[in-house]
Each structure stands twice: as C-alpha cells, then as structure tokens.
Amino acid sequence: MKLISIxxxxxPEARFTKRMGVLTTNVTYIKKQFLSIPYKTVHKYRETYYGKIKDCENISLAK
Structure with missing residues (x-):
C-alpha cells in the first residue's frame, strides 16, 4: 500500500467571459493524497471551447 499517491x-465548472458569457468547462485537478485523503492540489488546468489546454492559475480577469 502506498502512503503518498497522485x-x-x-x-465541470462554470466560467465567465465577456465574449461568450457563462461557459461550462471541464477542469482537471491533479492532487496529492496521503492514505487516500487529498491534501494538496499540484496543478489545475482546463480545456477551452476551441480545444486548447490552459492553466487556471494564469487567468487574469482585469487588464
């Protein structure tokens, strides 16, 4: 039995953009687990409407 696993x-999560309004996309979370209990999110990314993969941490709502 592994103590630490990934x-x-x-x-699905709802995202909002000015051009398209509310958009429901699939967000993938990669989490570390200790004895099957998640304790840390390693990475979070989503797939855009056009099929590109984007990192959720680099999103800035204000320019």
Missing part, C-alpha cells in the same frame, strides 16, 4: 479528477 490522483487526477475532472469536474
């Missing part, structure tokens, strides 16, 4: 989980 799990990938995808769930």
């Amino acid at each position: 799990k990938r989980e995808t769930k």
Whole structure:
C-alpha cells in the first residue's frame, strides 16, 4: 500500500467571459493524497471551447 499517491479528477465548472458569457468547462485537478485523503492540489488546468489546454492559475480577469 502506498502512503503518498497522485490522483487526477475532472469536474465541470462554470466560467465567465465577456465574449461568450457563462461557459461550462471541464477542469482537471491533479492532487496529492496521503492514505487516500487529498491534501494538496499540484496543478489545475482546463480545456477551452476551441480545444486548447490552459492553466487556471494564469487567468487574469482585469487588464
């Protein structure tokens, strides 16, 4: 039995853009687990409407 493992989980989330309004996309979370209890999110990314992969941490709402 492993003490530390990594799990990938995808769930839908609502995002808002000025051009398209509310858009529901699949956001994938990569989390570290200790004895099957998640304790840290390693990475979070999403797939855009056009099929590109974007990092969720680099999103800036204000320019």
